[in-house]
Amino acid sequence: MVLGIETSCDETAAAVVLGGTDVLSSVVASQLDQHARFGGVVPEIASRAHVEALPHVTARALEQARVDYSRIDAVAATVGPGLVGALLVGVAAAKATALALDVPFVGVNHLEAHLYAALLDAPDAEFPMLFVLVSGGHTLLVEMRDAHSYRVIGQTIDDAAGEAFDKVARFLGLGYPGGPEIDKAAQRGDDSAIAFPRAMLHDGLDVSFSGLKTAVINHVRANPGVSTDDVAASFQRAVVDVLVHKARRAAKEVGARTIALGGGVAANSLLRREMAAAGAQDSRAVVLASREMCTDNAAMIASAAWYRLARGESTPLDAGANPNLKLGTGQK
Numbered sequence: 612m613v614l615g616i617e618t619s620c621d622e623t624a625a626a627v628v629l630g631g632t633d634v635l636s637s638v639v640a641s642q643l644d645q646h647a648r649f650g651g652v653v654p655e656i657a658s659r660a661h662v663e664a665l666p667h668v669t670a671r672a673l674e675q676a677r678v679d680y681s682r683i684d685a686v687a688a689t690v691g692p693g694l695v696g697a698l699l700v701g702v703a704a705a706k707a708t709a710l711a712l713d714v715p716f717v718g719v720n721h722l723e724a725h726l727y728a729a730l731l732d733a734p735d736a737e738f739p740m741l742f743v744l745v746s747g748g749h750t751l752l753v754e755m756r757d758a759h760s761y762r763v764i765g766q767t768i769d770d771a772a773g774e775a776f777d778k779v780a781r782f783l784g785l786g787y788p789g790g791p792e793i794d795k796a797a798q799r800g801d802d803s804a805i806a807f808p809r810a811m812l813h814d815g816l817d818v819s820f821s822g823l824k825t826a827v828i829n830h831v832r833a834n835p836g837v838s839t840d841d842v843a844a845s846f847q848r849a850v851v852d853v854l855v856h857k858a859r860r861a862a863k864e865v866g867a868r869t870i871a872l873g874g875g876v877a878a879n880s881l882l883r884r885e886m887a888a889a890g891a892q893d894s895r896a897v898v899l900a901s902r903e904m905c906t907d908n909a910a911m912i913a914s915a916a917w918y919r920l921a922r923g924e925s926t927p928l929d930a931g932a933n934p935n936l937k938l939g940t941g942q943k
């Protein structure tokens with residue numbers, strides 16, 4: 612029974628997970644309204660909000676799971692990547708709780724946890740798996756040979772997919788977070804109206820979105836009367852084309868039986884539709900995690916920790932947070 616805590620960005624979350632996959636509770640308190648008027652996450656506000664929310668969120672997670680602290684076998688928290696001040700709130704709380712309960716503390720890589728989030732939603736998914744992690748901070752293509760080993764085989768060389776959505780939405784005056792707003796506007800627009808570039812489409816498995824963002828800005832400046840809905844639709848189509856194209860190529864290279872989609876951008880309606888269609892065409896299963904599991908939560912933290920504990924690993928109490936933690940290679 613693992614108590615997981617997540618405070619890497621603007622979501623304060625706690626969850627209780629039994630045996631790695633049985634989610635007894637998953638509580639997420641969003642700070643979105645505290646950051647929205649600034650058009651992005653303000654680190655100092657995030658840290659303070661975590662301090663305020665975490666005790667209640669943790670208490671609620673235990674309550675909803677109908678367990679008390681005496682039943683908890685380990686306490687896990689995200690140690691990176693993320694905002695350092697925000698991470699430290701969860702890490703300090705998890706360590707203190709582990710110390711008080713005399714149980715192991717497990718420091719979890721947030722990106723690794725996103726991989727386990729997809730498995731929580733699809734426990735019977737077959738390996739090898741190609742995991743496409745598309746969030747506000749990351750765009751990664753990850754090969755998973757089994758539940759314990761993974762390898763990054765492609766990533767963005769500049770902006771993350773979600774970051775591109777957020778920056779373009781902001782430029783178009785569509786509000787924050789931009790992804791859902793572009794998704795909505797795109798449904799009213801014509802996605803073939805403007806031929807935006809698909810960068811690096813034919814070389815390797817890495818992606819790049821910064822040129823696309825610049826192309827959008829240049830196009831709108833040169834055509835002030837252009838329909839915002841058409842721009843949104845054409846931009847979204849370009850991002851989705853690239854992601855689906857790279858995912859297909861990567862899946863073929865690793866012989867994936869399954870393609871899994873995770874991270875906030877996995878909520879995008881066109882991306883979900885096109886990835887499902889591509890999977891059907893190539894005879895690969897496609898796991899589209901639920902919105903709750905795509906976005907930041909603590910059940911995925913507890914689950915990732917369980918897999919580490921199962922391999923006999925835990926984290927010393929003097930370990931700190933690492934805001935730049937990378938997703939390396941999972942050990943077996």
Ligand code: KG4
Nearest residue numbers: 746747748773788790791875876878879906
């Ligand atoms: O994974 P997430 O909740 O937070 C982290 O970045 O860790 O991802 C948030 C990102 C934001 O950039 C947001 O604009 C994007 O996911 N997003 C979307 C959609 N919903 C959220 N992007 C495109 N279409 C959506 N429907």
Ligand code: ZN
Nearest residue numbers: 721746906907
């Ligand atoms: Zn995340």
